[in-house]
């Protein structure tokens with residue numbers, strides 16, 4: 689068995705022994721979230737099984753973690769670190785014929801540009817400079833890996849957050865991100881409404897239609913998820929950007945009560 693090296697890419701051979709588990713346990717028709725929990729459980733069970741097998745071969749149960757355990761546990765952690773926030777196929781099945789946004793040269797979620805990949809957020813993106821990009825939008829703060837992971841797991845459980853990123857795969861760095869949040873209503877016959885948040889493209893990648901691609905993708909996704917409308921708040925200087933994407937200024941006033949910065 690190949691032991692994984694920390695920091696290796698998900699597609700690296702280090703994880704290859706785990707990948708058949710994920711393929712084997714991906715059952716058609718089941719939601720991604722369910723499959724993620726199922727895979728997590730399977731991986732933990734396989735670690736425990738391996739330990740029991742080892743201890744029965746070597747005699748009495750050994751309390752300490754073996755070298756093999758460490759390798760399997762690290763591989764499991766790496767696999768979970770690359771688990772997407774939501775089912776990536778949602779981004780591939782969008783109905784672009786209903787969008788009035790055009791791209792020149794043509795780009796799409798499947799092909800956002802040379803060396804670029806558009807995909808759901810993964811826990812490992814913390815180490816790919818996610819906060820460096822977010823800090824170009826606002827005070828992003830300093831977070832530990834544990835804080836980030838806890839937040840990621842929380843928002844994944846809700847099933848209502850669609851955080852997308854663009855990764856420059858040559859650099860292994862996140863260069864753009866945007867978020868769609870689904871809000872559930874009692875009004876409008878128990879409707880859903882989408883909100884676009886945290887749209888930011890790294891300054892070195894601006895002007896390549898990535899901002900347009902992210903917002904257009906999330907707008908179509910909200911429609912696919914049956915939202916009756918999608919809204920956002922933006923600075924005056926960005927109004928023209930969103931108008932180009934089919935958004936119109938609302939007569940309503942944005943109000944707030946700020947408790948912390």
Ligand SMILES: CC(C)(COP(=O)(O)OP(=O)(O)OC[C@H]1O[C@@H](n2cnc3c(N)ncnc32)[C@H](O)[C@@H]1OP(=O)(O)O)[C@@H](O)C(=O)NCCC(=O)NCCS
Pocket residue numbers: 824825886887888889890893894895896897898899900901921922923925926927928929932
């Ligand atoms: C606003 C932002 C997301 C735009 O991203 P981008 O990738 O540079 O923009 P794109 O290349 O997709 O531009 C798409 C179109 O909008 C135009 N555009 C881009 N930014 C614009 C702006 N601030 N105002 C008006 N038009 C703008 C482009 O000229 C382009 O026009 P075209 O289609 O006619 O050629 C990016 O500048 C950014 O991250 N800014 C800092 C963070 C921020 O303010 N985010 C918005 C929070 S609401």
